Amino acid sequence: MMRAWWKKARRLPGSPWPVAADDEVDGEIAGHIELHTRHLIKQGTPPADARAQAIARFGDPERVRAELRDIRHAMETDMQRTEWFNDLRADVAFAARTFRRNPLFTLLLVLTIAVAVGSNATIFRVIDAVLLRPLPYRNAERTSVLWNGYQGGNAAVSVPEYFDMVERLAPSFADVAAVTPQPTALVVPGEDAERVSSYSVTPNLFRTLGVDAAIGRGLQPGDGAPGGERVAVISHALWRRRFGGEATVLGRSVNIGGLATTIVGVMPAGVNFPDAPIGFLRERADLWIANSFEHLRGDERGSQFLGVLGTRRSDASETRAQGDMTALERQFQSAFPDRYSPPNVPAWRLAAVPLREQMVGSVVPALAMLGGAVLLILLIACANVAGLLVARGAARRRELAVRLALGARRSRLVRQLLTESTVLGLSGGALGLGLAWVASRVAAGNAGGIPRLDDAGFGPMVVVFSIVASVVTGMLVGIAPAVQQSREELRGALGEGGRGSSDGTGRRLRRVLVGGQVAMAVVVLVAAGLLGKSLLALRDVDTGVRADGAYFLRVDPARARYDSAFKTLALYERLKDEMTQLPAGQSAAVYPLPMSGEGWGGSYAIPEPQVGSAELHAEYAVSTPDYFKVAGIAMLEGRDFTADDKRGNPPVIVIDEVLAQKHWPGASAVGKRLNPNRDPGQWATIVGVVRHVRNAGPRSDGEPQIYIPHAQHVQRPMALVVRTSMPETAVLAALRDALRRADPELPATRLGTMVSLVDEATARDRFYAVLLMIFAGTALLLASLGLYGVMASLVEQRKREIAIRVAVGGPPGTIRWLVMREGLAITLVGLVAGGLAAAATARVLTSLLFGITPGDPTTWGAIAMIVIAVTALASWAPLRRAVRVDPIDALRE
Structure with missing residues (x-):
């Protein structure tokens, strides 16, 4: 049975061990045995024994046959590999010669592919940095951000709430850490003060995240205890920038926020928690100061300023x-019903x-949209180049027919054409990678705060992509032309003398490709x-603040030097007096x-809360x-604060229109009383009502607002x-001088215009809209080029028909139509x-739009008009050529 199968297998075409080769080996083996038999007989061995x-x-x-079969197979494989590489080298050389003969045509194809690949590389670089690259923490996948959740969104946690979480979530959370921003000044002895982004954190923060210090140690239990030594860990970037990357920084005492602080460690490069905005934790950290927060354990629960991280146990x-978490909610509601239970806080x-979702979840829809847009551009470019190659293939029909007549296989021609298109693809890709690098550098400062984008670079992943x-x-743009051209009839191609006429297959293919380009461009x-109209709607939103002509200078005086209310108030009075010296200041x-x-946000109380009202949080x-x-x-009502609204006098507040309408609709809120932070005995009188300010930006209404003198x-x-009324540069310089x-010794933590x-x-909405508009313009341009090519080809192919119509007196309007x-x-x-x-697909954009719906008729109508107008422009030159056809010259060709 096996022998019969082997004989059949040896007779198959391309068998590594054909029948002839097997017979040759059998003859060689028989010859060796025969020679040795004769040798033994000559030595006196009987013939029967000798064999x-x-x-x-x-x-x-x-066994010998098997060994020889393996040797032969290896030799044939090497020969086939060598032949394949030789053919590939020859195909690439032929493609290069072909493209050199048509430099403008080749340049157009390469540029088209370069734009498409460059667009995709640019967006992939962003997606790789933001979404694909893992967070630099061992426990990132098990770590979550814990919030007070309210109807209007998530809010920070108070110190008492944090300690309750530490104690009562221990069965499922291995660590619960707290962090709060504390931007301040870093003063190194003998050097100028520098504003740094610092965070006050519990000592277990880095253990919670799962990251170790690169130099020295991280924060340890006991660090930050009341009365203990003040210690900090600095980022790798700050270590290199301010301390020259010297190991002697360990144990060094510096002034942070006016207090002596010892540096005990340096974090690894790339660790700047929070690496991306997490609620109100917005800036990448330069340093972390240990703080146990024990001295605030008995603080008011309404004073919410902590960000809290929890890492689940591996077995939880x-x-x-x-x-x-649900059990802790019930405990809070049972112990503090006024703060956590309905009706005052029905949605709490x-x-x-999850940490990753908190950091990058908000940009996933936008990046998916941009990724889809550049993918469509790539497909449009592929269809465009494929259409051009189909049109060019008509001029090569005679060349390909001659090669077929000389014995070339159709598969060999397909491989040649695919090699040419792949060379085009790689050439365009190399140029596109350069364009992506330039585009990334240009967009670096205009990325609208996309999280983790600062860590993006042109690493191996981008190059491989x-x-x-x-x-x-290259394969996509070449496969349709290759198949179409390889199916040409040999006799017809040779008989046509190389002219571009065909049976219409090429024309139909180009129409389909261009129609697809238009469809993808429309998307x-x-x-x-x-997005563009949404951006215009955002710009028209009244934020409540008149920003033009206003400037700001933010400072954070050190507690050690400004340890009393009198000193702090005196500082701001001096700064205000300096500013009044400016023209119209x-x-x-x-x-x-x-x-x-x-x-910060917090709760409040009113004397007679309405039953079933929304949560009292502002x-x-x-x-x-x-x-x-x-x-x-x-x-809107009442008055502003005055110099008489100071300590010792009755507490007063100003509220916004949202809070006034919420509790006193249709009535005046001035003169009413309100208890900020629910502190017993801290009832304040409302003296004014102002316009609501969108503190979170134009997109968000935000919560009601309370102002305290x-x-x-x-x-x-x-x-x-x-x-x-001074020019911007003069005002900013004056602010610096006034602070000096x-x-x-007090640095500005921030300086700029309102x-x-x-x-x-x-910024983020603007970045998305502008980038997508660039992509849309690119898609429309590529589609219009494809449409122009089809129209020009149509005029050329129907020149004789047009000439006959002109000759018999056909009106120009008929020819144009x-x-x-x-x-x-x-x-x-x-x-x-x-x-x-x-x-x-427009439904995906819903979360990115503002003030309009995905079905906005004005936008859709404008897009239709733009596409039709571009069609008219793309058709103008071919139409002009059509009505100018000379009948005599056209019929003579």
């Missing part, structure tokens, strides 16, 4: 962790958000149009600065007299707001198909 001994000494013939499931809950995209592009155009101070990402701010006037916040609630970090005169705060609030209807038919089919696809 048996010869066979025994030779060995098993089947998400279900178990959520169960413990403890929320746990570009190479793969280039090869795939990108609709997305870009919707007005100044005031506030914390937090609107739309800066800072601030945003808080501290301001000095005249702040509302300087910031351009309209006073600075003199009654002294806050060290504040922002000086100035309004003046007021306190030479307009820049508004711009930053919409003959050509124009082809372009309109392709465009309308593309519009319908693209419109259906865009309608299905």
